[in-house]
Each structure stands twice: as structure tokens, then as C-alpha cells.
Amino acid sequence: MNRNIETYDPDGELVRQAGAGDRGAATALVRKHLGRIKGVAQRMLGDPAEAEDVAQEVFLRAWREAPKWKPGQAKFETWMHRVALNLCYDRLRRRRETPDAEAGLMVADPAQGADEAWLARQRAARVSEAMRKLPERQRAAITLCHLQEMSNIDAAAALEVSVEALESLLSRGRRALKAALADVAGDLMGPLGEGEAV
Amino acid sequence: MDLNRFSAIVEAYGADPQRWPEAERAQAQAFAAGNAAAVSGLLAEEGALDLAIAASERDVADPSELLAARILKHAPKGEARVFAPGDRRSVYALAACAVFGLVVGFAGSRAFPTSGADEASDTIIAATFQSETPDELAWLGEEG
Numbered sequence: 450m451n452r453n454i455e456t457y458d459p460d461g462e463l464v465r466q467a468g469a470g471d472r473g474a475a476t477a478l479v480r481k482h483l484g485r486i487k488g489v490a491q492r493m494l495g496d497p498a499e500a501e502d503v504a505q506e507v508f509l510r511a512w513r514e515a516p517k518w519k520p521g522q523a524k525f526e527t528w529m530h531r532v533a534l535n536l537c538y539d540r541l542r543r544r545r546e547t548p549d550a551e552a553g554l555m556v557a558d559p560a561q562g563a564d565e566a567w568l569a570r571q572r573a574a575r576v577s578e579a580m581r582k583l584p585e586r587q588r589a590a591i592t593l594c595h596l597q598e599m600s601n602i603d604a605a606a607a608l609e610v611s612v613e614a615l616e617s618l619l620s621r622g623r624r625a626l627k628a629a630l631a632d633v634a635g636d637l638m639g640p641l642g643e644g645e646a647v
Numbered sequence: 648m649d650l651n652r653f654s655a656i657v658e659a660y661g662a663d664p665q666r667w668p669e670a671e672r673a674q675a676q677a678f679a680a681g682n683a684a685a686v687s688g689l690l691a692e693e694g695a696l697d698l699a700i701a702a703s704e705r706d707v708a709d710p711s712e713l714l715a716a717r718i719l720k721h722a723p724k725g726e727a728r729v730f731a732p733g734d735r736r737s738v739y740a741l742a743a744c745a746v747f748g749l750v751v752g753f754a755g756s757r758a759f760p761t762s763g764a765d766e767a768s769d770t771i772i773a774a775t776f777q778s779e780t781p782d783e784l785a786w787l788g789e790e791g
Contacts, residue, residue: 470725479715487710492703501714508718515723569702576703594666595700601660601668612668619659627696 460525461518468515479508482526485597486533492592493537495581503536523606530597530607534589541585579629587622590615648674650682654689662694 458464460481466474486507491500507529518525580588586608593604594615605615648671656675660666664676679686 468723470723472719472722472725475719475722479718483710483715483718487714488707491707497708501710504710505714505718509721512722573702573704576699580700580703591700594660595697596704598666616655616659620655623658623661623693623696626700627692630696630699 458520458524461520464511464515464518464525465520467512468518475512478511478525482529483508485526486529489530489589489592489597490533490537492577492580492596493534493585493588494540495577499540503533503540506536507533524603527599527603527606530593530599531609534607537589538585576626576630579626582629583622583625586610587618587625590618591622591626594619648678650678650685653678653682653686657686657689657693661697661700662690663697 460478463474463478463481467478483504487500487504490503490507491497494500494503510532511525511529514528523531580591583591589608590604593599593607594601597604599607601612601615605612608615608618610618652671653675656667656671660668664672664679667675679690
């Protein structure tokens with residue numbers, strides 16, 4: 450079979466089957482993509498419940514599209530990420546006037562103060578908080594390339610920008626993150642971060 | 648590949664070559680190998696940030712089973728289509744089978760009239776296939 454690596458969609462057949470009513474194919478798509486779509490939404494919104502709402506809406510739209518899905522136009526996963534990001538942008542726009550009163554607070558829990566797992570969660574929360582403070586497009590670019598492990602071409606397609614624009618978003622986002630985490634660089638980044646101008 | 652382009656790649660995609668643009672990856676890796684002293688500081692700095700970003704993964708919980716079930720409930724439903732539309736041969740075959748079945752059934756009823764014993768066994772067979780086990784009922788409940 451001659452497949453163009455740029456346009457070949459590994460989900461194409463599953464989408465076709467799901468669109469024809471194949472329950473097994475629909476289940477396989479959910480198993481494969483739900484965690485990733487919910488993950489990107491949670492990183493964008495910072496709220497697990499809202500992220501689940503977005504993930505559900507993405508799949509409902511996917512079910513509507515599946516029966517008429519045309520392979521070769523876009524990768525299904527890229528399309529799903531694009532829909533998820535647009536839904537997140539809408540929600541962020543609506544809540545922009547409502548600042549998060551708890552943002553930035555890291556309250557120590559004396560009962561678990563020495564627990565390494567608790568410290569790890571705090572570190573993760575600290576980085577997530579810095580991520581949430583990035584401009585939306587920079588946050589989306591870093592999420593897609595670093596956490597969703599998408600290629601630059603797929604990430605650019607999901608963001609509907611050129612690869613050059615994606616690189617610019619990534620560079621600016623990473624610079625902003627380094628600045629935001631500078632005060633805790635040694636703790637967050639381990640030995641590599643110590644002594645570096647991060 | 649020069650230092651400017653290499654720096655731009657690492658500052659955008661981080662220190663892990665797997666994230667570098669596929670079209671430039673080999674060249675960038677060769678450049679790094681040939682200029683280790685010049686690029687080691689940059690790679691260490693960006694690698695540290697990569698680790699910090701990866702740490703935020705722990706802050707994202709897996710989706711709930713309930714969410715998956717809600718989503719699957721709305722998945723496209725299958726159509727109970729036996730024949731593809733326009734498949735005339737299938738339609739003719741179905742019609743021929745129906746006619747053949749009617750002929751054989753009619754001829755058989757004339758040749759072998761139903762006895763009392765046959766009626767009793769028919770009743771047992773019908774009762775057997777009409778019963779629903781608890782498992783079947785549970786499955787039906789799930790689907791509904």
C-alpha cells in the first residue's frame with residue numbers, strides 16, 4: 450500500500466467504522482484519544498471538571514463528523530485537538546473577567562509536609578500554574594509539542610498557524626516559563642537547574 | 648545548520664532531539680556532536696526546563712470511566728442492514744429462499760400431519776428460547 454506519510458491518518462479506518470455505527474471502533478477511539486484530549490483541555494483550562502466537559506463536547510462533534518469524514522483532509526487527532534483548543538479559547542474568553550482567587554497559592558499541609566509525593570504534587574502544581582499564566586497560544590503550543598508529543602507539523606495544523614509561527618510561540622512561551630520559574634528553578638528542575646540562569 | 652539555527656531549534660523545541668523538526672533533526676544532532684562545548688550550556692538549560700514542563704504531567708488526572716461511558720452513549724448507532732443498497736443479486740437470492748421455504752413447508756405439512764407429541768416438543772423448545780437469564784436481562788438493561 451502506498452501511503453503518503455504526511456496525509457496518512459492512523460485513525461482513518463477507525464473513524465470510518467465508528468461513523469458506520471461500529472461500537473468497537475468508537476470504543477477504540479475513546480480509549481486512544483480521550484485521555485489526551487482531556488489532558489490538553491485541563492492544561493489549557495486548569496480545571497478537571499471543565500476539561501471533562503470540553504472532552505465530551507469534542508467527542509460529540511467527532512461522532513457527528515465521523516459518518517461524513519473524508520480521509521486525507523486532516524488527521525483525525527489533529528482535528529480533535531483543534532476543536533478542543535477552540536472550545537478552550539471560548540471558555541477562557543468567557544472567564545477572562547473573573548480572576549481565580551486561588552491562583553498562585555500553595556498552602557503547605559503540615560500533616561504531609563515531609564511526604565515526597567506531596568512535594569511532587571506541589572512542584573507539578575507550581576509548573577502548571579506557571580503554564581496557566583502564559584498567553585493562550587503559547588500555552589497551547591507548549592502543551593501540544595511538549596506534553597502531547599505532537600510533531601511540529603501536526604501542532605501547527607492544530608493551532609492553524611505556520612510552522613514558523615509555532616516556533617515563535619514555543620520560544621516565547623519557554624522564555625516566559627523560565628522567567629516564571631526562576632525563583633524555584635533548583636527545586637523544580639533538579640541538578641540540571643542548579644547554577645543555570647533559568 | 649549553524650549555531651543560530653541550532654539555538655532557535657533548542658529554544659523552541661527543547662533539548663530532546665525527538666522533539667526537533669524531523670527535517671532538520673539529523674543535521675542538528677550532527678551539529679551538536681561537532682560543537683559540544685559551544686552547545687552544552689544551552690542544552691543543559693533547556694533540558695532543565697523540559698524536566699520542569701514534564702513535571703506538570705502529574706497535575707493532570709486520567710479521565711473518569713463515567714466520562715467515557717457518557718461519550719460512548721452518543722456514538723453513532725449501527726444500522727441493521729443485511730444487504731448493501733443496489734445489490735440486486737442479494738435481493739433475488741433472498742426472494743428465492745423465501746419461495747423455496749414456502750413450497751417445502753406447504754408440501755411437508757401435507758405429507759406429514761402434526762402429531763400430539765410434536766406439538767408438545769414444540770412447546771418445550773419455544774419455552775426454552777423465550778426465557779431470559781439474569782445475565783441477558785442485565786445486558787439488555789445496559790444497552791437500554
